[in-house]
Amino acid sequence: MIFEDTVExxxxxxxxxxxxxVALIAFVVVGLLIGAKKLxxxxxxxxxxxxxxxxxxxxxxxxxxxxxxxQKVITTLFNNAVLVNWIFxxxxxxxxxxxxxxxxxxxxxxxxxxxxxxxxxxxxxxAIIGAADWAILLIAVCFLFAALPNxxxxxxxxxxxxxxxxxxxxxxxxxxxxxxxxxxxxxxATGRPS
Numbered sequence: 001m002i003f004e005d006t007v008e009x010x011x012x013x014x015x016x017x018x019x020x021x022v023a024l025i026a027f028v029v030v031g032l033l034i035g036a037k038k039l040x041x042x043x044x045x046x047x048x049x050x051x052x053x054x055x056x057x058x059x060x061x062x063x064x065x066x067x068x069x070x071q072k073v074i075t076t077l078f079n080n081a082v083l084v085n086w087i088f089x090x091x092x093x094x095x096x097x098x099x100x101x102x103x104x105x106x107x108x109x110x111x112x113x114x115x116x117x118x119x120x121x122x123x124x125x126x127a128i129i130g131a132a133d134w135a136i137l138l139i140a141v142c143f144l145f146a147a148l149p150n151x152x153x154x155x156x157x158x159x160x161x162x163x164x165x166x167x168x169x170x171x172x173x174x175x176x177x178x179x180x181x182x183x184x185x186x187x188x189a190t191g192r193p194s
C-alpha cells in the first residue's frame with residue numbers, strides 16, 4: 001500500500017525544455033571553440049550595465065526628490081513632477097550605464113587580453129561568457145514574449161500567444177515568463193482590459 005503511488009523524481013521534459021537546453025549547449029560549445037572574445041564580453045557587459053543603471057537610478061532618484069534644487073527644477077518645468085522624474089531617471093540611468101560599462105570594459109578587456117596566451121583558460125572563459133550570453137538571450141526572449149501579450153491585449157497575433165505558451169511550458173523559462181507577466185501587470189503596462 002505504501003508503494004501504490006508512483007513518485008516522479010524528475011519533472012517531465014517538454015520540447016521547449018530541449019530547445020532551451022540545446023541553445024545553452026550551443027552557446028557553451030561556441031564559447032569553447034572560439035575562446036574568450038571581447039564581443040561576447042561586451043554583450044554581457046551591456047546587459048549588466050543596463051540592468052545595473054536602471055536599478056541604481058531607482059535607488060538614487062527618491063533621495064533627489066526632496067532636495068530644494070530638484071523642487072526648483074519641478075517648478076521651472078510647469079510643476080510637472082512626472083516629467084522631471086522621467087528626465088532625471090533617464091539622465092541618471094545614462095550616467096550609471098556609462099560608468100558601469102566603462103568599468104566592465106576595462107576589467108574584461110584586460111582579462112581577455114591576459115588569457116590570450118593561455119588557450120585552455122581562454123576557452124574556459126569563453127564557455128562562461130557563452131553561458132552568460134545564453135542567459136541574457138533567454139531573459140530577453142522571455143521578457144519579450146511575456147510582455148507582448150500584455151501590451152497588445154486582444155490585438156496579439158496568434159504566433160506571439162503560441163510563443164508565450166511554448167516558453168511558459170518550459171521548466172527553465174516558466175518562472176521568468178510568470179515573473180515578467182507579473183512585472184508588466186504591476187507596472188500597468190498592459191493593453192488587456194482590467
